[in-house]
Amino acid sequence: MTTLKSLHTFGFEAKAKHFVRIDDLSDLSKLVDISTPFYVLGGGSNSAFVSDFDGLIVLMSIKGLDIQETENGWEITVAAGENWHSLVENLMTQEIPGLENLALIPGTVGGAAVQNIGAYGAELAQFCSNVKGVILDKALTPFCFGTKACKFGYRDSIFKQQPNRFLITHVKLYLPKKNRLITDYGPLSQMKEPTPQKIFQTVIRTRQSKLPDPAVIGNGGSFFKNPVITEEQLQHLQQRWPSIPHFNQPSGQVKIPTAWLLDTLGYKGKIVGGIQSYEKQPLVLVNLGHGNGAEL
Numbered sequence: 001m002t003t004l005k006s007l008h009t010f011g012f013e014a015k016a017k018h019f020v021r022i023d024d025l026s027d028l029s030k031l032v033d034i035s036t037p038f039y040v041l042g043g044g045s046n047s048a049f050v051s052d053f054d055g056l057i058v059l060m061s062i063k064g065l066d067i068q069e070t071e072n073g074w075e076i077t078v079a080a081g082e083n084w085h086s087l088v089e090n091l092m093t094q095e096i097p098g099l100e101n102l103a104l105i106p107g108t109v110g111g112a113a114v115q116n117i118g119a120y121g122a123e124l125a126q127f128c129s130n131v132k133g134v135i136l137d138k139a140l141t142p143f144c145f146g147t148k149a150c151k152f153g154y155r156d157s158i159f160k161q162q163p164n165r166f167l168i169t170h171v172k173l174y175l176p177k178k179n180r181l182i183t184d185y186g187p188l189s190q191m192k193e194p195t196p197q198k199i200f201q202t203v204i205r206t207r208q209s210k211l212p213d214p215a216v217i218g219n220g221g222s223f224f225k226n227p228v229i230t231e232e233q234l235q236h237l238q239q240r241w242p243s244i245p246h247f248n249q250p251s252g253q254v255k256i257p258t259a260w261l262l263d264t265l266g267y268k269g270k271i272v273g274g275i276q277s278y279e280k281q282p283l284v285l286v287n288l289g290h291g292n293g294a295e296l
Contacts, residue, residue, distance in 0.1 A: 002057065008044035009106065010287050010296070011218035018056040022081075023063075025169065031058065034136055040167055042108035043083065045214065045221055046115055050293020060110050062169055065090070073176040075129070080110025080168045084117070088200070091175070097196030098127060098175035101182050104207045106214060106221055110168040114159040116152045120203055121182040125152035127175060131159075133168040155225055210281045218287030219278070224258040259283050 002019035005011055020030045037055030041047060064079035065087070074096050078087055084107055088099045101122035105112070113131050117124050128147055135141040143166065151158040159166050183194050187206050191198060212219055229237075234254045237244050241264070247255045262268060262282035269279040274291030278284040285296060 001052075004049045004053065004057065007041060007057070007059065008047045008049050008220075009214035009218060010048045010220055010291075012049055012287070012291070012293055012296075014049035014052055014293075016053040016055070016057040019059070020056060021059045021061055022167075023061050025062070028134060028140055028167075031136070031140065031167075034138055038136070038164060040164055042080065042111035042114075043106060045106035046111060048220055048293065048296060050296060058167065060108065060167065060169075064170075067091075067094070067096070072178070073174055076173040076175065078109045078171050078173065080108060080113075080133070080170060082109045083107075084109055084112045092197065092200050096175055098179050099173075100196045100200035101188075101203060103200050103203045109171050113150070113168055113171050114157055115155055116157050116160075118155065119207075120185045120188055120199075123152075125150070127173045128152070129172040129174045131168055132170040132172070133166055136165055136167055154228075211284060212278060212280075212286055218289070218291070219284050222281075222283040223285045224262075224283050226255050226258050227261075228253045228255050230254070 001015040001017060004014045004016055018036065020027070022028065022030075038058055039053060039055065040058045040060060042060050061081040062079040063081050065082060066077040068075040076091070084102075085104050087109060088103050091099060101120040102117060102124070105117050105119060107115075107117075112124050113128065125147060128150065130144055130146050131150055132142070132144045135143055145158070149158070151161065159168065179196070181194050181196065181199065183189055183191055183199065187202055188194065188199060191202065211221065214221075228249060230253055234244070234246055245257050245260050249255055259282055262277065267277045268282040270277045271288070273295035274288045275295040276286050276288055278286050
């Protein structure tokens, strides 16, 4: 049995019956029994082991970064086991902009593709050229999916829709040199003369002020999606809450911030056993140190 406490950011006491770490493509040969129940794990920031896992944990730890400059942009191939924020930070240091809105999101590059991570008006799908890996069948069939085949949606992808069918090994990004700065959301809209570096620093400061560091307080980041409703539903809600925040969507529907919903309902700071709706940001559920899966 392998302990999983340090392999997921909630830090619950849990164990796995079998465990394989993939540090190199040659390690894929260790996946000999695909019939065993298994779970692919990256940084563990979107996973919560609420009990022991009677199967195989596959920890994706392949590292590697290749940057090719073209006339109009940069083609960036990243191994799935690389830390996402370290990638963003590395690119900013090399003055390669584009991912600044996605700074300080926890987890790995592979996990970023699964989740189609997003923040402050940007999401991974905007920059993703393709995703490579193997299908978890007996032949470990290689795949390379372009953006369309990845079926990216709001915090969604084919990899999330069909869990544990695919093992991502590499993600290829394209960052254009003529990059439009995205400053429509939150504190970014208050910036004067924004630059990629200023956006990067502002996003980091904002996230650090609102979100707990999982190395200090166990958590899985934002635990919720924002609901998308019809204009008619919005008008109905506005009769009771005239100032309800909302954002119009290209589809004609309206997005409502879940943080506002939870705060309005009184959940901000609420504690159940050792689990709390974080006092600074109700979207985040935290482990106060003695929480367990049932309480979560």
